[in-house]
Amino acid sequence: MTRLHVAIPTSIDETLGLLEKWGHDAAVIAGGTDLVVELKDKLKSPKALIDIGRVPEVRGIREAEGNHVWIGAMSTHAEIASSTVVKEIAPILAKACAQVGSPQIRNRGTIGGNMSTASPAGDTIPALYVLEASVEIIGPRGKRTVPIESFFQGPKKSALAPDEIVLGVKFQKLGKEYVSFFRKLGQRKSLAISIVSVAFVGKCQKPGLFTDVRVALGSVAPTVVRARTVENAIREKQLDPKTAEYISKLAFRDCVPITDVRGSKGYREQMACNLLYEGLLSLLSCCEAC
Amino acid sequence: MKINVCLFGPMKKYADKDKFQLELEEGATITDLLDRLKIEDRIYIVVLINGRRAYDEDEPLSDGAEVLIMAPTGGG
Amino acid sequence: MTKTKWVGMDVTRIDAKDKVRGALKYMSDLSLPNMIHGAVLRSKHPHALIKKIDTKRAKELDGVVTVLTHEDVPGLNGFGIAIPDQPVLCGDKVRYMGDAVALVGAESKETAERALELIEVEYEPLPLVSDPEQAMLESSPLVHETGNIHNHVKIERGDVEAAFKEAHVVVENTYSTPRQMHAFLEPESGVATIDEDKNITIWCGGQHPYRDQLQVARALGMNPRKIRIVNTPAGGAFGGKDEITLQIYLALLVLHTGRPAKIVISREESVVAGMKRHPMKIYMKTAASADGTILANQARVVSDTGAYASLGGPVIGFAIEHSCGAYRVENVDLEGFCVYTNNCVAGAFRGFGANQVTFAVETQLDMIAEKLGMGKLDIRKKNALRKGDIAALGHKMEASVGLMRTLEAAENSRLWQIREELKAKPSAPHKKRGIGIACAFQGCGLGKGLPDYGAATIELLPNGQFAIGISCPEIGQGNTTAFVQIAADYIKCSIDDIVMLSGDTGHTLDSGTSTASRSIYTGGNALKLAAENLHDAISTVAAEILSVPGNDIDIRYESAVSKSCPEKTVSFKTIAEFVKKKGKTIKSEGHFLWPVSETELEGYVGIPHLLYSYITQIALVEVNTLTGETEVVEAVSVPDPGKAINPQGVEGQSEGGVVMGMGYALTEDTIIEEGITLTRNFSTYILPTSLDMPHKIDTIIAEELEPSGPFGAKGIGEAVCVPISPAITNAIYDAVGVWMKQIPATAERVYTALKNKEVS
Numbered sequence A: 001m002t003r004l005h006v007a008i009p010t011s012i013d014e015t016l017g018l019l020e021k022w023g024h025d026a027a028v029i030a031g032g033t034d035l036v037v038e039l040k041d042k043l044k045s046p047k048a049l050i051d052i053g054r055v056p057e058v059r060g061i062r063e064a065e066g067n068h069v070w071i072g073a074m075s076t077h078a079e080i081a082s083s084t085v086v087k088e089i090a091p092i093l094a095k096a097c098a099q100v101g102s103p104q105i106r107n108r109g110t111i112g113g114n115m116s117t118a119s120p121a122g123d124t125i126p127a128l129y130v131l132e133a134s135v136e137i138i139g140p141r142g143k144r145t146v147p148i149e150s151f152f153q154g155p156k157k158s159a160l161a162p163d164e165i166v167l168g169v170k171f172q173k174l175g176k177e178y179v180s181f182f183r184k185l186g187q188r189k190s191l192a193i194s195i196v197s198v199a200f201v202g203k204c205q206k207p208g209l210f211t212d213v214r215v216a217l218g219s220v221a222p223t224v225v226r227a228r229t230v231e232n233a234i235r236e237k238q239l240d241p242k243t244a245e246y247i248s249k250l251a252f253r254d255c256v257p258i259t260d261v262r263g264s265k266g267y268r269e270q271m272a273c274n275l276l277y278e279g280l281l282s283l284l285s286c287c288e289a290c
Numbered sequence B: 001m002k003i004n005v006c007l008f009g010p011m012k013k014y015a016d017k018d019k020f021q022l023e024l025e026e027g028a029t030i031t032d033l034l035d036r037l038k039i040e041d042r043i044y045i046v047v048l049i050n051g052r053r054a055y056d057e058d059e060p061l062s063d064g065a066e067v068l069i070m071a072p073t074g075g076g
Numbered sequence C: 001m002t003k004t005k006w007v008g009m010d011v012t013r014i015d016a017k018d019k020v021r022g023a024l025k026y027m028s029d030l031s032l033p034n035m036i037h038g039a040v041l042r043s044k045h046p047h048a049l050i051k052k053i054d055t056k057r058a059k060e061l062d063g064v065v066t067v068l069t070h071e072d073v074p075g076l077n078g079f080g081i082a083i084p085d086q087p088v089l090c091g092d093k094v095r096y097m098g099d100a101v102a103l104v105g106a107e108s109k110e111t112a113e114r115a116l117e118l119i120e121v122e123y124e125p126l127p128l129v130s131d132p133e134q135a136m137l138e139s140s141p142l143v144h145e146t147g148n149i150h151n152h153v154k155i156e157r158g159d160v161e162a163a164f165k166e167a168h169v170v171v172e173n174t175y176s177t178p179r180q181m182h183a184f185l186e187p188e189s190g191v192a193t194i195d196e197d198k199n200i201t202i203w204c205g206g207q208h209p210y211r212d213q214l215q216v217a218r219a220l221g222m223n224p225r226k227i228r229i230v231n232t233p234a235g236g237a238f239g240g241k242d243e244i245t246l247q248i249y250l251a252l253l254v255l256h257t258g259r260p261a262k263i264v265i266s267r268e269e270s271v272v273a274g275m276k277r278h279p280m281k282i283y284m285k286t287a288a289s290a291d292g293t294i295l296a297n298q299a300r301v302v303s304d305t306g307a308y309a310s311l312g313g314p315v316i317g318f319a320i321e322h323s324c325g326a327y328r329v330e331n332v333d334l335e336g337f338c339v340y341t342n343n344c345v346a347g348a349f350r351g352f353g354a355n356q357v358t359f360a361v362e363t364q365l366d367m368i369a370e371k372l373g374m375g376k377l378d379i380r381k382k383n384a385l386r387k388g389d390i391a392a393l394g395h396k397m398e399a400s401v402g403l404m405r406t407l408e409a410a411e412n413s414r415l416w417q418i419r420e421e422l423k424a425k426p427s428a429p430h431k432k433r434g435i436g437i438a439c440a441f442q443g444c445g446l447g448k449g450l451p452d453y454g455a456a457t458i459e460l461l462p463n464g465q466f467a468i469g470i471s472c473p474e475i476g477q478g479n480t481t482a483f484v485q486i487a488a489d490y491i492k493c494s495i496d497d498i499v500m501l502s503g504d505t506g507h508t509l510d511s512g513t514s515t516a517s518r519s520i521y522t523g524g525n526a527l528k529l530a531a532e533n534l535h536d537a538i539s540t541v542a543a544e545i546l547s548v549p550g551n552d553i554d555i556r557y558e559s560a561v562s563k564s565c566p567e568k569t570v571s572f573k574t575i576a577e578f579v580k581k582k583g584k585t586i587k588s589e590g591h592f593l594w595p596v597s598e599t600e601l602e603g604y605v606g607i608p609h610l611l612y613s614y615i616t617q618i619a620l621v622e623v624n625t626l627t628g629e630t631e632v633v634e635a636v637s638v639p640d641p642g643k644a645i646n647p648q649g650v651e652g653q654s655e656g657g658v659v660m661g662m663g664y665a666l667t668e669d670t671i672i673e674e675g676i677t678l679t680r681n682f683s684t685y686i687l688p689t690s691l692d693m694p695h696k697i698d699t700i701i702a703e704e705l706e707p708s709g710p711f712g713a714k715g716i717g718e719a720v721c722v723p724i725s726p727a728i729t730n731a732i733y734d735a736v737g738v739w740m741k742q743i744p745a746t747a748e749r750v751y752t753a754l755k756n757k758e759v760s
């Protein structure tokens, strides 16, 4: 029987020491919901698992200086989805976390794991993009902070070196004028990998008029992408349902999707547009209501 | 004694007719009947005697018995 | 009808406690001392010749106990319910990716799996055929030497061409249906033992222990009586464990090693190697008169049975029998082909060929209604089969026919009554709601030409309880609970005094399969006969105890009474004690043979049926026009099971059936391209989850009692998952105006259909 060494460090220093000791034979395990699948499919065969679940430095959700919120890498999707802080200042992230997998997956899966897996379908990532978050990384060379968009370099590729781990992620609080939505299209309502996902935040000047606009799309490119063409088109334009429909059609410009069993390239492109339109419609109708 | 035989499915190939009467010696068993019909497959086979499945090929037959011979099957 | 104490009541399932507590041991929970672990080497190619198999390196691996190939199969190297065309272990050729080439037994599962990698097999790949219509062409590669068409069915009545000419409307379409997966909770798994006398016992999920016994015996060249099969619990089956799964591998391992063995396969292996529902391509042309009377139906059905036959032959026959729906149609021209390809094997699956054709014919009917401006429910009432009618194959509906009763109950359901109100309230303006209705009938039992028999035993136990034995396994459908209820009413005792023995050739007589909506009808009727014999035996003893003549005894609840002197009574318990003291037992048997239709279709077996269950189902859907996503908001299911032995059990079947039929309609498909399965597990094979369930499923039981059934029961296990699929696709049309002719109607397909409609 193949033996797998499991280490449960209780500090960052110990974790980094273990990473150095085991080198390429090590794998960090957080919730294990991605890693265990890879082990089962023999996509990875580490000799040691380093379980960071008891490392205090990667835990917690708290308000930080400079009007920031900091979320530890070990925070589970369930914790984030039910966090009062997150729900209040970044509801889009709470909503995204609430749509990951199923209750079991949300209870184990972590935001750090979701980022480190670096899948273009990772559901927290579009939200982190529009929050313009930065990722805190620690390694033997010290701590560094990377803007979220530079963290992801391709499918399953991140800026993380093998001897580094993600400490946490932080972003600036958005003001009360900001509205947002996260919409994920899957093949079913839960336990579904996104065919396309759309995250939107906008600073609402008056109903239908957004100044600061950020749109991110998931599952339509090698990494999650910002849809800058659409952002520019929406910014400072008075939207009504007709113009929203028209502008949403530009979303495909930032997409380079592939065809797989979940959906075709063409469908993904159209869905990027339509999900954005659907979300804008709901924002318009709720803006009107208030 | 007279035995009424009915063949089903793949067993039909062992006789010209599907339904017929046979004269067997008193005390003849299922094995005797199968020998007489030259039925080769003795494992994947089901024999019903008067609507009751027989599990033992040494079971003697009685006069007037209705014997259904079939291969197991399935369906919906 | 007889008054009943237990039948018709919502009795708690006898296996409920153990299941919810996790106390019930499934096959994969079983572990035996000194047990070896088995693993099966599957093919590397969908179609190839085997040039050489070298097991030397695998055998040398530490911990490997045995490595077996085709040379180690002592009997017939083949299995298959209808014809044994599937090799136990392939020797010369592989025909699909699930084909077994070698079998390893090792001290641990890990070692067994490592050994698989060390087996060297030299293949010579052959051109493959993955499309069944292509497989029918002369030029196509042959999957089997006998030709790629395994079975052909053609039934003609009347004159369809004349009817097409005369008709007011004719609709003509081609439909295609997916390779649905049974997705039972427990993938194929089992354990086995062997004793010094080479008696083998196999515990393995299955649906007909006595037939498994014969298939194992055939492959081992052994006397069947030396093989005991235990099939309960099955870990779920839905038809997917009707065929042999691992039983023969387990037997080979214990035979060659003398040690107990266990095999548990992964979901991924089950997806590739296990049975599926037959994908079918259905061409259908249907004609109707101006008043909506169906005049003619023409169908050509091509069914993909994959690499081996299993029950593909009977399935295409069943599909043809059900291809005109539960309606009167005088002119028919129905043709079906069951075709071999290098795809995954398809076999029995809840509905048995009815699901595919019902989707087609129920869509046709809606199209006709649409053209005639006729109500969707009205057109069904107009054509619905009634007792005494002649059905499509020319056979008379001699048994109970409850279709009209289900249609009337559906019409009176809340959902149907307030449908316009519900349709007018979608959850967003870009979402559209629609309602759909569909009907079905489902043949029960094996049909004409396949003697369908069953037996039951009852034994009075020393403590006054009764052990009843029926071999039809409990596959989760609740038949054992129903048997207990039926037995208690026939025996006249409490359900608490019944001990159920099921699915075990060691303890029960052969009662046939748990398939074909047949087990309750068969087992119930056999129990009735066994109870009569039991009562005779009890009466004899009671007469002795009470010192009255044997014919003076009446059986009452839990006791025997003297007719002439009613104060003379003796309880079953006392009788049991009396018998025990005398060193005797009271044991009875009941043997039942199904009645069959008078109609015989020259050259065909398994069709037509005599008995059918009937059902009408309604779906309210909401379609997102921006994405094509379809949500089933509500459903109504109106089955006619005959007498509902356990109404809650019928509701359970009905709700499960609705969800299974919904998955079939909207998301489920095992996608195979060039012989390779792309949907390897539940990440891409999309089963509905609890969140995808309709918010509400109402089951209205419309009992049309069947005089020949136990307390009037027929069967209901299959029909419940059939018409809901076209009810859903018909509802999609009602919502957004597109006919979905290919299922699953995935979001992308619905969206594409909407776009195409916009363009045209």
Ligand SMILES: Cc1cc2nc3c(=O)[nH]c(=O)nc-3n(C[C@H](O)[C@H](O)[C@H](O)COP(=O)(O)OP(=O)(O)OC[C@H]3O[C@@H](n4cnc5c(N)ncnc54)[C@H](O)[C@@H]3O)c2cc1C
Residues within 6 Å of the ligand: A027, A028, A029, A030, A031, A032, A033, A034, A035, A036, A037, A052, A058, A073, A074, A099, A100, A101, A102, A105, A108, A109, A110, A111, A112, A113, A114, A115, A116, A117, A121, A122, A123, A124, A160, A164, A165, A166, A167, A191, A192, A193, A194
């Ligand atoms: C059934 C199922 C459903 C799922 N559904 C969804 C879904 O809907 N949406 C979605 O986005 N994802 C989904 N996932 C994927 C997965 O649950 C998420 O990506 C989850 O967030 C991963 O977190 P984890 O803690 O379990 O990661 P792990 O499996 O523990 O780790 C994943 C990877 O990240 C590395 N890693 C983890 N933490 C760190 C760290 N702090 N620093 C450096 N490296 C680290 C690990 O070494 C590993 O390579 C699903 C998975 C399953 C099994």
